Amino acid sequence: MSVFSHSAFDGHEHVAFYHDAKSGLKAIIAIHNTNLGPALGGCRMWPYATDEEALRDVLRLSRGMTYKSAISNIKLGGGKAVIIGNHRTQKTDALLHSMGDFIESLGGRYITAEDSGTSVADMIKIGERTRFAGGVVEGSEHGGDPSPTTAYGVFVGLKAAAQYRLGKSSLQGLKVAIQGVGNVGFRLAKQLHAEGAELIVSDIFADNTERAARELGATVVEGDAIFDQKVDVFAPCALGAIINDDTISRLKATVVAGAANNQLAEERHGDMLRAREILYAPDYVINAGGIVDVYYQRTGGTEAQLKTHVESIGDTLIQIFDRAAQTQQPTGIVANKIAEERFMKV
């Protein structure tokens, strides 16, 4: 067993394991870095097979949040929480309350939010025991769910990337293949459609693609075929690791810009995209709208301030693209360096 010497430890400040016999909660909170502010990151619930798997996940994700907040220019650090368990069968009020106690016990160094396996309702339940549950705004349009803002940030970022790579100032006639038109992907599709883009979509759920076809005139393709479409932009909005040895050679798009997390299967796939002259909008930069939203929820900024901040995702991407071109490096590496310059110097 190792935590300090774990390959994913990377200088984490605080890693806490919590167990409550009564509620059955087993959870880990990882706080990677708080130089810029308290660590914010979602709380996953997942039936990890081993502690090791849970630890690896939470360390990796927590570190990612430090980079995401830093690149997004918000005064937050990086953290993440995982609850070990099946979110369909093992989630109880007692367990969520216990998770609230755990978060509260860290005194505000970690602030939680929705994530895979947890919902706005869960955040409300957790929030009954801690002041440090984000992603909940009572009476607001989406109840605090930040995914509409995520979608808006991806839209802004996609537009900036397309403009940068293709030199087009309008989206009129731009061909975009969207993998996944669920919560975030469909909202992205709607905005692209409204500005005249042509859409090709895929989704594992037929009702999602049917809605996109019906409401937005999207062309529907089945499964893997989404990688082979003759489009300008490929927008992954579903699974991770979809940029890999198999798919890179199939892509006809010259821009990859979408909402999915961990789009590159491995770091070297960033080099491969660059070699093929495909412009990659680093996933954690373009999909940061959600965390910016949660940040404004907590700090009480206005809708207009939030919108302006989310729109700066486009400027950040252009800064990254410029430096990547100058230094001949993959965009993901450049994004990491800019983030590190911000959170390490403090």
Next chain:
Amino acid sequence: MSVFSHSAFDGHEHVAFYHDAKSGLKAIIAIHNTNLGPALGGCRMWPYATDEEALRDVLRLSRGMTYKSAISNIKLGGGKAVIIGNHRTQKTDALLHSMGDFIESLGGRYITAEDSGTSVADMIKIGERTRFAGGVVEGSEHGGDPSPTTAYGVFVGLKAAAQYRLGKSSLQGLKVAIQGVGNVGFRLAKQLHAEGAELIVSDIFADNTERAARELGATVVEGDAIFDQKVDVFAPCALGAIINDDTISRLKATVVAGAANNQLAEERHGDMLRAREILYAPDYVINAGGIVDVYYQRTGGTEAQLKTHVESIGDTLIQIFDRAAQTQQPTGIVANKIAEERFMKV
């Protein structure tokens, strides 16, 4: 790696790993159980070779503190802290301050105190950053060092055990072999001497044995010979694991009662002592004076209240001896059961 499934986990509530790049601190705090109150336990500093070693130690010691506080009838839970490092070469003010920040971040669920590798001065330094550092009383006789109270508790307990086993109401002429006459052992020796006991002592430091010979008329023996003395009571006040396959057959004493931690090498050595009709005063029961002292320091009890409480160690031992005789079980097992009845039922 595992924490939740670690063989020493035993239902711990909270295990936190902390790292501060600036000061170089790497530390673990384990909170075993807080049913009876906040978790109190010492902070060790030790150059553990691996994280695994540090984790095993802190989990084992933290659990022990739950049992110790419960059996001692104080409203505290069990916890422990370890700092990974060499206390002679790697201890700095910055590191201790950082440890204070770590303890403070847990909001009072864990309260620290001196332990191997840390001193009263270190607790003062840690206390500059947290409200939850015990074992420090400015202006008091021992500066908050609880070891005189530990010695008094061992004296009371030894007397109760000798009385129980040998039917003697006075210590006059009682022969006691003390292994280790340092901080605690020498104070114990002084009190035994004052009541007329005859002492045989050993210590790895010659100045310690010389002082006992000079001031208390103790007979000095070298090293291992302490196990072979024809005495009534063997009082281990130095190393752990000194009750083992080798030593049990050598003991001529009919009572084992001393201040050392973890006196039994393995649990089965408790059965072996019972088989040989040697009455064993469970280590964590008899040496609990220190934690009772720290408890009164924090709760503000009077000297008289503290003394009365420490003297109840004798009653607790007699309760354990009685139940052990009735149920024909080793005294250590009986002590654990009584402790569990207290901290588990809450």
